[in-house]
Amino acid sequence: MIRILTALAHDIRDIIKPVIFLFCMFELVAVTNWLLLESYSITPTHTVFAAVGALFGGKAILVANKLPYLHIFQGRPVLISVVWRSLIYALFCALFLCSEHIITGLLHHEGPLTALERLTSRVSLPHVAANAIWLFVALMLYNSYVEVDRHLGSGTLRGIFLGSVPPRRRN
Numbered sequence: 001m002i003r004i005l006t007a008l009a010h011d012i013r014d015i016i017k018p019v020i021f022l023f024c025m026f027e028l029v030a031v032t033n034w035l036l037l038e039s040y041s042i043t044p045t046h047t048v049f050a051a052v053g054a055l056f057g058g059k060a061i062l063v064a065n066k067l068p069y070l071h072i073f074q075g076r077p078v079l080i081s082v083v084w085r086s087l088i089y090a091l092f093c094a095l096f097l098c099s100e101h102i103i104t105g106l107l108h109h110e111g112p113l114t115a116l117e118r119l120t121s122r123v124s125l126p127h128v129a130a131n132a133i134w135l136f137v138a139l140m141l142y143n144s145y146v147e148v149d150r151h152l153g154s155g156t157l158r159g160i161f162l163g164s165v166p167p168r169r170r171n
Contacts, residue, residue: 011062018142019058022093024056025138026050029131056100060092078147086139093135 026052064070070088073081096118105115149157 014065015058015062018061019054021138021142022061023054025134026053028138031121032130032134052168053097056096057093060096061089064088064092065117067093078151082140082143082147085143086136086162089139089143093139094132101138132166 030047031057063087067088070085071081073084100113101119101122102112104137105118106112110118145157149155
């Protein structure tokens, strides 16, 4: 039992940063969507959808991090690794979010094909493209932060940005 709780605590520590980051990103995407659709009625339910999206995205990142092919460009320049991981994370996030719609349809006693048809009829391609661009750019920023923090030493950037640890001076 302790082993399971330790593994769960480790996974929660791994997922908390991407979930917070993705929550902020999904909020930004939601606001952009509202502005583009000229619907200015921002309600708390939209924040809940952003939070759920962030949790799905965080879980997608957690699952992607467990796969061995995510780190195949580890010895290459950091830019290649950042772009690769951002593409993989974006793909997993898209798969998780689409599966959420299909699972919701299945829970409403629809067949898999009916749930898929409802998903494709509700979603417009330009809307999906705009959200995919936001997601990829945000994941590029996230992965860049992670790589720079890894190279400087874990927690160094947090100390620099939040002031808990003074930055080291270079001579």
